[in-house]
Amino acid sequence: MVRGSARRRWLSTAGFYALAALFMLPTVFVFYWMLTLSLKPQIEATAYPPSFVRFSVTLAGYREVFTKYPFFLYTWNSLVVATGCTLLGLAVGLPAAYSIARWRQQQLAVIILVARIIPGIAYLIPWYIFFRSLRMVDTYGALILTHLIVGLPIIIWVMISFFEDVPADLADAALIDGCSHLGVFWRIALPLVKPGVVATGILSFVFSWNNFLFSVILAGRTTRTLPIAVYNMISYEEINWGTLAAAATLITLPVLLVALLAQRHIVTGLTFGAVKQ
Amino acid sequence: MLLVAVIIVYPIAYTGWMSLQEWFASSLTRPRFIGLANYGKILLGDARFREAVARTIWFTVVAVAAETLLGVAMALLFNREFWGRGLLRTLAILPMVATPTAIALVFVMMYHPTLGVANYLVSVVGLSPFRWTYSSQTALYALALVDVWQWTPLIMLITLAGLASLPREPYEAAHLDGASPRQAFWHITLPLLRPALVVAILFRAIDALKTFDIIFVMTQGGPANATETINLLLFNQAFSYFNMGYASSMAVALFALVMGASLILIKVRRSTTW
Incomplete structure (x- = not known):
């Protein structure tokens, strides 16, 4: 039995x-x-x-990727754009999220949500016209600014819930002791939400790195990012599978590694904070 | 006080910046410039647009339905303590963060009708080979399969989180009343899980309606327009034909579609959580 x-x-x-x-x-x-x-x-x-x-x-495939194509340039472009987008996104998004959380600006939160819903392509047409008239197509600036629209809503939305967990008493006590609002944000709130900053920063980086739609239109010869470079490899070259697979591995490996390091928080960001871990 | 202003001005400036973007988008279709002619055209005159709308919705329904069924099944399976939970979560995250362009590329090679591994696996199981993205009958489903591969883990993770937060008492009461596990699932688990599920489906539906990367890389809307969703049609109108006004009106229509789907799902959520 x-x-x-x-x-x-x-x-x-x-x-x-x-x-x-x-x-x-x-x-x-x-x-x-x-x-x-x-x-x-x-x-x-x-x-x-x-x-x-x-x-x-x-390793012939990998060798070919680097010798036949300016893959280092593309990697550098992707790095610059993704890093720029992430830093700018954090610089704008963190104070925004803090003030939305602290003063409960629900309408603003809803606008962030709408930004998440709007199809990216709806931004692309005006941006294209706008950046072309400024002669900014094929510049890092245009790419970084457009990639922000993907990263920023995630940074703000996820960070709102992090900042809401910071006890308000703590901030009030600091204010009474003569600390300014900026000081409270910088010295008290920010250190407490460090894990959130890391997580949203990584997500913003990953989304910018993976972005195809904005870069395919706004990146030119000199600022072409990796996804676009790899896409062009299929459309114009005779298909050599080893090379293609090597390129695919190279562009996705960095984000996979980065994601592994911060996996605990990535779920929160991907679900837009719908699930608190 | 100045610093308070600075902190509050940030989001307001952001809002202004956002509204500026929307204004740009709609300025192209503002009655003063074009009138509502574009809308009349896409809604009444353009059969290709109507087909694209139907295709977009069908793609979303197929992909999200499969993801929900599979994701919930997996969540129910994995909702227990077992060796390798961490590994499972790691594996679940990888497809979601992987670069869509790279994944699309791998699937292009796997879907190759004569040399691809997909048809080899199909033949091992004993089925006749498919033409995947190379036939207008199967292309949309082949693309939906890529979406399912990438995003089923998201539904699974959200459902798992939902399952973890379920209370124990109803189950104990149901057990005492002699309910079978299946009855408990249909009458307790599923209703309690509904809010989490709706959130999961909402996210997936929003993104599936907006799918662009994998379709553009794998089929470019072909063969014979069989995978031309609104996004693809709109992209070609705007950046192949530079028909910006017309494309913008489609963009507004696509936004309305995504917004409509979101509102319906939010309403469903409200009605089930009292």
């Missing part, structure tokens, strides 16, 4: 892990396939039936 129930428990555990593996398999497989394709020589990358485990490893 006892042995029977132990066995049943073992079976149900095994069944659970089998099901879990089945559900997670597609997630793992796509990344695995991307990585292995990038390491395969061309003949094996397009072999049919494909080889899953045994294949010869080559």
